[in-house]
Amino acid sequence: MGDLLNIFIKSVFIENMVLAYFLGMCSFLAVSKSVKTAIGLGAAVVFVLTLTVPINWFINEKILGPNGLFGMDLTFLRFILFIATIAAFVQLVEMVVEKFSPSLYNALGIFLPLITVNCAILGGALFMVAREYSIGQATTFGFGSGVGFMVAIVVMAAIREKIRYSAVPPALRGLGIAFIITGLMGIAFMSLMGINPGNYMQHH
């Protein structure tokens, strides 16, 4: 349990997808204009990451791995299969949501299809493979990374809502200042990189 908590905190704050690894930057910058839409996109990313990371774990372990369905090492197919799974899953979610909850579908709007090309989703699947997580760890990691993305994008949207009242040079307003704020936030998060919650837990 402590292990899972450790992975969760690490993936939310220390190894934040957006601010530490700079993945999923496009939607982070394009959709952080208001807190409300940022929460919508953040929730959708949490949902998709929490489910696609374990699904891709099964694909990697039970189908592509040497002990999998075909009994041989098919890991060179990993890229295409992961991205196909993510695309299929996002499209499935889109159809299900459209059918059962039109109001939620309208609220999420174009954010749902956008998630397919959010590099944080594919990045999550690839990190999960690289770090050799078990199924429980992979699910926690997916959820944690999603929450990390949501925290980052909501904080960013809040800053951008406030900065509208500041005297930013006209040409820098909007996107320009957003890039610079992200850079500063990235440098701030870099200082968390060296912290290992595992050490802390062992000592206490």
Next chain:
Amino acid sequence: MAEIATQVEQEKEPLFGKKERKLLIDPINDNNPITVQVLGICSALAVTTLVDKAFVMAIAVTFVTAFSNLAVSFLRKGMPKQIRMIVQLVVVAFLVTVVELVLKAANYPIWKELSVYIGLIITNCIVMGRLEAYAMANKPWRSFLDGVGNGLGYGVILIMVAAVREIFGKGSLAGFKIIGNTPEYLIDSTQNAFFSWYMPNNLMVIPASALFVIGIIIWVQRSKNTKLVDVS
């Protein structure tokens, strides 16, 4: 009757007219994928530490956007809406695999440095963004030009950012030392390099600096091109 109709259509749409030129030129400034459309930022942060890396990446992305736009534009009418994303991604993944294998054969050291990011072209939003925004609704030839234009617009920014980061971060440009001291200077101090007082700034090597450089490029671009200024 049918012949006349096709002739009229041909006259209306020359192979390379004003509209086609606009498709190529627009993405370089007025509709730049990075600074205006906000597409393809992740790779722009990662590959811009050195100019030659950025150059190879720009060529790879131009190739993939151009040919995936072309292929998807051909396929767009036979594609059911429910599976369009999977079809698009398979086309893109195929092209990226081709690029990766060609680059691996042609220039192994660069391939080794770029390998992860060549793979990540699959999720580069420029490719998917142009497929959804342009190729799904337009004819193949124009989609192809749109792909080339956007690839070039991406490449221009990439090389600009890489040049700034390489000069200030490493004191060199495309591998040639231009500012700061060369190793020879340490042996023979009479061989004075240009700006020998300059110490390479490590801040320019970390990804966050690319955000600052792109932010400043946006600032300059929008002061020159006032119709892009964000009014909200």
